[in-house]
């Protein structure tokens with residue numbers, strides 16, 4: 001609750017604060033929010049140049065922003081032009097649209113992630129993992145982040161759009177890296193110059209992405225679409241509830257496909273890359289994971305949806321990785337009208353920030369927060385924590401539409417790789433550095449060396 005007469009929540013103050021904040025935030029974006037929470041408590045505010053931003057670190061504030069006041073919060077990003085670039089690529093898709101249009105699209109898309117659909121996706125996940133690791137041999141050195149990004153993209157293409165993205169996978173991945181790299185470009189002192197160069201690369205990447213997705217949609221439209229049971233069929237066959245007329249234009253279908261394709265691969269790939277990084281540094285956790293995998297998945301048995309409840313430790317490992325390295329490390333909202341949040345009156349157009357990275361490192365909920373400890377996710381301990389102390393998938397009406405898909409994919413890929421391979425840091429490779437752009441990914445990839453387990 002705010003102290004009486006306080007106009008703004010506490011935060012870094014002083015004449016130079018608006019400039020110092022900019023500098024500190026650029027130097028270590030996730031660390032900046034950890035420090036804010038530690039030094040200024042559950043609700044804080046700070047100035048970036050002329051703008052005041054509000055940061056809600058405690059579960060109660062997170063709930064108010066994501067759930068209670070969701071109707072007056074629109075999406076955004078810390079750096080406005082990066083958000084505009086994202087909207088440029090994703091158009092009016094699920095991640096970027098607002099209001100009744102968003103709600104209708106979400107109702108259409110979400111059934112594709114229901115349990116009965118997931119069972120079919122599991123087989124694709126297993127097959128593609130086998131295909132993407134088939135060339136590995138004892139001592140193979142690889143950029144695991146890139147392998148996983150290609151693997152998860154291929155899975156989204158096959159499972160949700162019924163297509164083999166094949167040669168386009170490299171192209172899409174490169175375009176995605178350019179998009180995510182835009183944030184980095186805005187941080188350097190030569191920002192404007194570097195940004196204009198990055199924007200040229202961005203426009204090229206956008207055209208490439210458009211061409212890939214345009215081809216995908218056109219092929220299915222001209223083939224006379226019938227229900228193939230995938231998400232693309234749902235989008236193409238959608239009908240207006242009242243008139244029965246085609247519910248979505250090609251542009252709308254394009255925007256949804258682009259959104260799911262981009263939102264649905266890099267995040268899971270980053271979570272898995274950080275998982276293998278942590279496993280390599282925590283042999284006791286790795287040994288326990290192997291024991292579970294050997295017991296639940298004996299040789300010849302490939303994982304299915306039905307095995308998921310028995311892969312409890314595997315899921316705990318993933319949960320703990322996403323606590324320390326949440327792929328969506330910062331969620332941003334802009335108020336569309338004045339609103340009182342956590343006791344503070346916010347004006348219209350105020351920027352509200354939530355950071356799973358910072359909240360999930362609060363020692364109050366997670367003692368010794370820097371330690372990688374999958375045991376924290378045992379049932380009793382999880383139940384004792386408030387709901388929004390952990391929110392790697394967001395919350396409320398804009399929570400991740402692909403969460404169930406992501407858990408299944410994360411668990412299957414981790415199980416299928418870890419039951420056969422041990423991955424250690426590649427000799428001579430520097431430790432991976434987290435790049436906090438729109439996602440939290442290893443900046444220069446993740447170089448590892450594979451060794452067969454048995």
Ligand code: HEM
Nearest residue numbers: 094095263264267268328331392393394398400401402406
């Ligand atoms: C570990 C993997 C993933 C993580 C951590 C993650 C995280 C998130 C988060 C935090 C949001 C909400 C952002 C906000 O509130 O500002 C979100 C939204 C979204 N995610 Fe995910 N996601 C993951 C995987 C996926 C997958 C696999 C798909 C699809 C196949 C997907 C599709 C979406 C979509 C469409 C939205 C927008 C939902 C809406 O606004 O209605 N995500 N994701």
